Amino acid sequence: MAPLEIAMGQKMVTKQEGIWLKGNLHGRSTVSDGKLPPQKVFEGYRDRGYDFFSLTDHNIYTQYESDGLILIPGFELTCYIRDKRVHLNFLQKGEKSLYEHGQKFVIETHEKTMAFIEHAKDDYLIMLNHPDWSLLQYRDVEAMDYLFGMEVFNYGSEWQDRVGDSSHFWDAALMDGKRWFGLSTDDNHNEYPNSLVGRLIIRRVTVLADGSWSRQKTEVSRR
Numbered sequence: 001m002a003p004l005e006i007a008m009g010q011k012m013v014t015k016q017e018g019i020w021l022k023g024n025l026h027g028r029s030t031v032s033d034g035k036l037p038p039q040k041v042f043e044g045y046r047d048r049g050y051d052f053f054s055l056t057d058h059n060i061y062t063q064y065e066s067d068g069l070i071l072i073p074g075f076e077l078t079c080y081i082r083d084k085r086v087h088l089n090f091l092q093k094g095e096k097s098l099y100e101h102g103q104k105f106v107i108e109t110h111e112k113t114m115a116f117i118e119h120a121k122d123d124y125l126i127m128l129n130h131p132d133w134s135l136l137q138y139r140d141v142e143a144m145d146y147l148f149g150m151e152v153f154n155y156g157s158e159w160q161d162r163v164g165d166s167s168h169f170w171d172a173a174l175m176d177g178k179r180w181f182g183l184s185t186d187d188n189h190n191e192y193p194n195s196l197v198g199r200l201i202i203r204r205v206t207v208l209a210d211g212s213w214s215r216q217k218t219e220v221s222r223r
C-alpha cells in the first residue's frame with residue numbers, strides 16, 4: 001500500500017479505534033532552503049515519535065526512504081491564483097509519480113498554475129499553505145474546489161511573523177460549504193532552536209440539523 005494510503009487511509013481507520021498517527025505534512029531540507037539534509041530531518045522526526053512526514057522542499061519533487069518513518073513524497077509549489085502568489089503542497093497519493101526525483105518547477109502565471117493543477121490533481125492531494133502569511137483572503141481561493149485541506153496553523157509562519165493562525169480563514173471556507181481538512185504543520189527549516197517540535201491543533205465543527213455550523217471544541221497541544 002502506498003505511503004499516503006497507509007498514513008491517511010487504512011491505518012487511520014484502525015487508529016480511530018484508539019491509536020493516533022502523528023505526522024507533519026510540511027517540512028524543508030537542504031534540497032531547498034532548509035538547514036539539514038533530508039536524512040537528518042527524517043531522523044529528527046522519527047526520534048521524536050513521528051509516524052509520517054512529507055518533505056516538501058520548494059518547487060522540487062523528491063522521493064526518499066527512511067527506516068521507521070512513513071514518507072509521503074511531495075513538494076511545495078509557488079504559483080499564482082490570478083495576481084496572488086500562493087504556496088500549495090502537492091502530496092503524492094499512491095505509488096505513481098508524475099515527476100522524477102529532483103525535478104524542479106517554475107510556475108509564473110495563473111494559467112500555468114491551473115494547467116499544473118489539472119495535470120496533477122488525480123495523483124496528488126493539494127493543500128493550501130499559510131494563507132495569512134501569503135496575504136490571502138478567502139475569496140481569493142473560493143473556487144479551489146480541488147483542495148483536500150488547508151493549514152489552519154503553520155508553526156514556521158507563527159514563529160517568524162506571528163501569522164501562523166489561519167483558523168478564521170478555515171471558518172470562512174467551512175461556512176461556504178468547503179470540506180477541507182484543517183491541518184497543522186511545522187513548515188520547519190531546521191534553523192530554530194525549537195524546530196522539530198510537534199504541534200497539533202484539532203478543531204471540531206459540527207453541522208447542526210438546520211444546516212448551520214457550530215464550533216464544538218478547539219484543542220491545542222504542544223510538546
Ligand SMILES: [Zn+2]
Pocket residue numbers: 076087129130
Ligand atoms: Zn510556503
